[in-house]
Structures are given as structure tokens and as C-alpha cells.
Amino acid sequence: MSRRPVNPSRRIADNGSAPFANSLHQKSRSSPLLSVGLVVVGALLLIGYSYSHSGGFGGNIEAVSKMEGDYSCTSEVQRAIPMLSKAYGDSMHKVLHVGPDTCSVISKLLKEEDTEAWGVEPYDLEDPDSTCKSLVRKGIVRVADIKFSLPYRAKSFSLVIVSDALDYLSPRYLNKTLPDLARMAVDGLVIFAGYPGQQRAKGAELSKFGRPAKLRSSSWWIRYFVQTGLEENETAIKKFEQAAAKRSYKPSCQVFHLSAYR
Known part of the structure; x- marks a missing residue:
């Protein structure tokens, strides 16, 4: 060439x-x-x-995302499911995903053996397909404002995964939402967040998200976790990294593994 x-x-x-x-x-x-x-x-x-x-025709998803200037940590969750399964094992049996396009994540999780999954869509559903409508109708996926407490009991899920949601919250609401997500988890909380400098919401999407993404550094998040009383799950981090290395998987988003509240 x-x-x-x-x-x-x-x-x-x-x-x-x-x-x-x-x-x-x-x-x-x-x-x-x-x-x-x-x-x-x-x-x-x-x-x-x-x-x-740029990764070829239909090749590297990450490369295409970079070309378009739009990063989706929700699609990153789907890529990371095999690594999450290795890291959390039995904890993947009852999972809650919180984030946009949660129907696609839940559909993929439900294909995993012995996995129950529920989803929370923090923004209005736009043109949902028949599968998504079915998940909503069955109560598996619900639309809810995560700035307020979600209608689930404490310790309702083994694992809670959140993506493309916390980046759009101001500290005022983050202080309420993150502890609420953590209270619902038995074994841990996994957060997919964007890297500083990445473009997330385009102009047309700002009305949907309400505000541009606030992409924070890993050091900012770690300090915030400490302030919130959350600890990093070192065991899960190690297992996730080992599984990622075997599959040559490099996430395009920051992935944080946190232990649940005791």
C-alpha cells in the first residue's frame, strides 16, 4: 500500500x-x-x-470508535463479559447492569450459563427493538433516574456493573448514586468510566444526557472511592487482568473493581 x-x-x-x-x-x-x-x-x-x-472494514471496534470521536463504555462491557466471568465466577449468577443501551448488555448476559441479569436504563429508550421491549415488559429492564435511590433492596445482586452513567453526574448526585449502587451488591461493584480527553457526548446527545461527560482520571476516582468508603477489590483486579492478558484484551475505558459495603 x-x-x-x-x-x-x-x-x-x-x-x-x-x-x-x-x-x-x-x-x-x-x-x-x-x-x-x-x-x-x-x-x-x-x-x-x-x-x-483504522482497523479495516468491520475490524477493530475501538479504532472505529476513535475515528467517530465517540466512546461507548456500555459496548465495552459486552466485550469484557468473558473476563468478568473469569474474575467473578459464581458472582456472575445474579447481575445488575446500569447504563444506556442496557438491553444489549442484558441480552448478552442472559446467554451466559447460569446467569440471571437485570438492567436499569438511566435515559429514555429511543426506538427500542422487539427484544428490548420484551425485556421491559417482563420487568427485567426498567427506565429509572439514577440520581435517586433505585427500587431494589440492599444486597439484591451478586454483582453490579455500571457504564456510561457516572461520567454524566455532577459530584452532588454522584455522592448519592454511587453509594446506592454499592448497597445493592453482595460481592462487588464494577465501574466502566471514560478516560480524560475522550469525547463522549456529541452535540445531538447532550439533550439526552443533560450535560457533557465529566471524564475523570483514575487517581481522582480512587480518591473518591476512599472518601465514599469503598475499597478496590484486589483479588478481582488480579483475576481480570490475567484473563485480559490471555485474550489480548485492552479496554478502551477505565475499569474499576470495588468491594461491596460490609
């Missing part, structure tokens, strides 16, 4: 063959589409080159 297209006129000059050059010149005059064809071929080569450096 890095080779330059050959210039026919330069090759002719190098050969020093005047009769052949005249013949080609006559053909080019009689075939005006030749120059157009060369332009088209060059354009196709440029397009192919750009795709090869």
Missing part, C-alpha cells in the same frame, strides 16, 4: 523509446477515459490505505 503508483511517462523517458512514446500518446488521445481511470484507481488506493490504518 505504501508503494507509489508508477508514472508511465517517466518510465518511457527512462527507456528512451520515442516510437513507443508516440504510440502511447496517440492511444491516450484516442482514449480520454485513461486519465479518469487513473484518478479513480488513485482514489481507491487512498481509501484502502485509510481503512487499513
